[in-house]
Amino acid sequence: MTTFESIAPTLERQAIELPSWAFGNSGTRFKVFGTPGTPRTAEEKIADAARVHEYTGLAPSVALHIPWDEVDDFGALRSYAEGLGVALGTVNSNTFQDDAYKFGSLAHSDAAVRRKAIDHHLRCLDIMRETGSRDLKIWLADGTNYPGQDSLRQRQDHLAESLAEIYAGLDPEQRLVLEYKFFEPAFYHTDVPDWGTSYAQVSALGDQALTCLDTGHHAPGTNIEFIVMQLLRLGKLGSFDFNSRFYADDDLIVGAADPFQLFRILFEVVDGGGLDVGSPVQFMLDQCHNVEDKIPGQIRSVLNVQEMTARALLVDRPALDAARASHDVLGANAVLMDAFYTDVRPALADWRESRGLPRDPMAAYLASGTPERLAAERVGGKQLSWT
Ligand code: LRH
Ligand code: MN
Ligand code: MN
Numbered sequence: 001m002t003t004f005e006s007i008a009p010t011l012e013r014q015a016i017e018l019p020s021w022a023f024g025n026s027g028t029r030f031k032v033f034g035t036p037g038t039p040r041t042a043e044e045k046i047a048d049a050a051r052v053h054e055y056t057g058l059a060p061s062v063a064l065h066i067p068w069d070e071v072d073d074f075g076a077l078r079s080y081a082e083g084l085g086v087a088l089g090t091v092n093s094n095t096f097q098d099d100a101y102k103f104g105s106l107a108h109s110d111a112a113v114r115r116k117a118i119d120h121h122l123r124c125l126d127i128m129r130e131t132g133s134r135d136l137k138i139w140l141a142d143g144t145n146y147p148g149q150d151s152l153r154q155r156q157d158h159l160a161e162s163l164a165e166i167y168a169g170l171d172p173e174q175r176l177v178l179e180y181k182f183f184e185p186a187f188y189h190t191d192v193p194d195w196g197t198s199y200a201q202v203s204a205l206g207d208q209a210l211t212c213l214d215t216g217h218h219a220p221g222t223n224i225e226f227i228v229m230q231l232l233r234l235g236k237l238g239s240f241d242f243n244s245r246f247y248a249d250d251d252l253i254v255g256a257a258d259p260f261q262l263f264r265i266l267f268e269v270v271d272g273g274g275l276d277v278g279s280p281v282q283f284m285l286d287q288c289h290n291v292e293d294k295i296p297g298q299i300r301s302v303l304n305v306q307e308m309t310a311r312a313l314l315v316d317r318p319a320l321d322a323a324r325a326s327h328d329v330l331g332a333n334a335v336l337m338d339a340f341y342t343d344v345r346p347a348l349a350d351w352r353e354s355r356g357l358p359r360d361p362m363a364a365y366l367a368s369g370t371p372e373r374l375a376a377e378r379v380g381g382k383q384l385s386w387t
Helices: 004-013 042-056 074-083 111-131 152-168 195-205 224-233 259-271 294-313 317-325 329-340 345-354 361-367 370-377
Strands: 016-019 061-065 087-092 135-138 175-179 209-214 237-242 282-285
Touching: 004 294, 004 345, 016 042, 016 294, 042 061, 042 074, 042 294, 042 361, 074 087, 074 111, 087 111, 087 282, 111 135, 111 152, 135 152, 135 237, 152 175, 152 195, 175 195, 175 237, 195 209, 195 224, 209 224, 224 237, 224 259, 259 294, 259 329, 282 294, 294 329, 294 345, 294 361, 317 329, 361 370
Parallel strands: 016 061, 016 282, 061 087, 087 135, 135 175, 175 209, 209 237, 237 282
Antiparallel strands: none
8 A cells, every 4th residue: 555655755846837828817719708806917927826836835837928928027027926936937939829820830831931930939048048947838820721721741841940940049958848739720730730740840859859748639539648658758748738628629627527537647647757856747737717716726726636646646556566467457457446536635635734735725715815805906907818
């Protein structure tokens, strides 16, 4: 049996980066509903992220999206964040909202558009020098809607050339992570649709380039934990964008749609050394809160990851290894299921209390008066939306 005490040091190291955009209003193409207390500035988004960390001890950094989080002085934003006890983390480039990118960005057929997109990424690297960020995360909306619209092969070559120029701009401690997504906004083909394409592209670049796995970016039924295992095995799993999906790229709360899938993913993370000291894997959320409150939504999310990590760590390894060695199929499966069905919440509450954190971060936040205060204070100005 694996004890809670034996897994606590690993849990203590766990850090989950929050996306600044989770704190803005979001919605579908049908409607974006406003929520009282929604941030009006990049600083207010960071302050909300810091609140999630204050109550959970789990979220010491915030990812930025450029230009959504454009400010005049990124050094000052960094000092502001650090004053609240959080760091600025991954910088996400954005080449999907400018008219120039209608037919793509880094993979575009026109060299002038590729130049503009490459320059945006080089600017992101400069911003990272000011914010103290390690990772540049690239997700591309590039693709086509109709067969024949453009050359699949040529676009892949253009992408490789563009990425090589961005990679050449990295400082030694900086990394590039390339996120894949199988569809949307392009519907016929996407230029980085799957882990294999991301892996092929980042492998050609070098050691500082890795793959980002967004859990919502796979076709239904995909065995995501297999991909996690393979990327860890190849040393190329750079980061996770956690969220959950029912139908498409729903960006719902991680662990909400399919808790068992999150468990299976985290079991492979543990097995592949993804939680070891010095692991290259950065854990992030990439979510939107369309109808639920945002700070509670993020608190729920990081707790879901923590609870499922604890269960994955509780898997009885010697028992599993023995069952596997003797081809005890049901026995091996039972070892995994025992850990999955373990209610870790009481042990986590005790452990949190012992570290000076609230036993129940959600209840503590809701009872703190902060939601009401933010709703009263944040009037005037324009509430931010996630884009
Ligand atoms: C694309 C994506 C990518 C973007 C984010 C807002 O669907 O997952 O990570 O940066 O959404
Ligand atoms: Mn993502
Ligand atoms: Mn997405």
